[in-house]
Amino acid sequence: MESADEEVVLTTVRPGCTLLELQRPHRRNALSHEVIERLEAGIADAEHRGDAAVVLTGGDAYFSSGGDVGTMPTTSDGVFGPAARLSRIHDLIHQITRSDLIVIAAVEGYAIGAAWGLVLSCDLVVAADDAYFSAPFAARGLAADAGTAFHLPRLLGHHRAAQHLLLGDPLPASTAHELGLVSQLVGSGTATEHACQAAQRLASGPRESNAVTKSLITRTYASDLADFLAAERVAVSLAGHGRDATEGRAAFTERREPRFT
Structure with a gap:
């Protein structure tokens, strides 16, 4: 004890x-x-x-x-x-x-x-x-x-x-x-x-998009393919409007390493 x-x-x-x-x-x-x-x-x-x-x-x-x-x-x-x-x-x-x-x-x-x-x-x-x-x-x-x-x-x-x-x-x-x-x-x-x-x-990486990706990985255990793909569409849309995606696109365009915060 x-x-x-x-x-x-x-x-x-x-x-x-x-x-x-x-x-x-x-x-x-x-x-x-x-x-x-x-x-x-x-x-x-x-x-x-x-x-x-x-x-x-x-x-x-x-x-x-x-x-x-x-x-x-x-x-x-x-x-x-x-x-x-x-x-x-x-x-x-x-x-x-x-x-x-x-x-x-x-x-x-x-x-x-x-x-x-x-x-x-x-x-x-x-x-x-x-x-x-x-x-x-x-x-x-x-x-x-x-x-x-x-x-x-x-x-x-x-x-x-x-x-x-x-x-x-x-x-x-x-x-x-x-x-x-x-x-x-x-x-x-x-x-x-x-x-x-x-x-x-x-x-030092993309926290928001990683969180969304984790939710998708976890969902594979409990979904059929149709449910999963529906959730994926929503997840990709949400991640695409976040600050991580904005920085990722900017870094790609400017040919530099992304600076996620």
């Missing part, structure tokens, strides 16, 4: 981006209720500041061991106990996917269970080449949660996803990169550094 003054998430504000670092080494950065609440608050604060990106990291040893067993419901909590617990991580996942911020996960060591679900909800994933992902729900007699059974079949296909969700086979970051689950594979101990570099690139 954390003391009242212990920070479970360390927040570092940088120009245009925010770094949120899990700080529970004694629990291998397990996702307690307080951790999730702090992450939600950190993302909300970054949105209020008008940041372009947020980096989620567990530091240089590991990302997270998943949901905190100490806060999981027992049989005495009733049949809806697990649903009440999951509502917290679901709120965080919805916040990440619906935010205009680009959220980047920096993964060292491992991201297990609900932590993998959290990573899968991010827009970009930077992982160390010796890291791995795992969804050991079945081994604990649990159903897959935190969106893992939503994302993995879409990204890996039914049968490959089942290999991880039903048998609990770990997925090395190198293989995850080949399969498209990791954006960038980097040397051990450098994931956070590279993720912050990507965040700085986003901070």
Whole structure:
């Protein structure tokens, strides 16, 4: 149990981006209720500041061991106990996917269970080449949660996803990169550094149009083609009238690098 003054998430504000670092080494950065609440608050604060990106990291040893067993419901909590617990991580996942911020996960060591679900909800994933992902729900007699059974079949296909969700086979970051689950594979101990570099690139880039593009990427999960193309027309129209598009056109005409603000 954390003391009242212990920070479970360390927040570092940088120009245009925010770094949120899990700080529970004694629990291998397990996702307690307080951790999730702090992450939600950190993302909300970054949105209020008008940041372009947020980096989620567990530091240089590991990302997270998943949901905190100490806060999981027992049989005495009733049949809806697990649903009440999951509502917290679901709120965080919805916040990440619906935010205009680009959220980047920096993964060292491992991201297990609900932590993998959290990573899968991010827009970009930077992982160390010796890291791995795992969804050991079945081994604990649990159903897959935190969106893992939503994302993995879409990204890996039914049968490959089942290999991880039903048998609990770990997925090395190198293989995850080949399969498209990791954006960038980097040397051990450098994931956070590279993720912050990507965040700085986003901070100096076209924030408005990137936010619109993110909304389109997210929408592909929930739309048929007709709905998606209708939304795309609206999105392209909106982006075309924004200041980023104005600067982009001017830079192209003047043959210079754009200066987005």
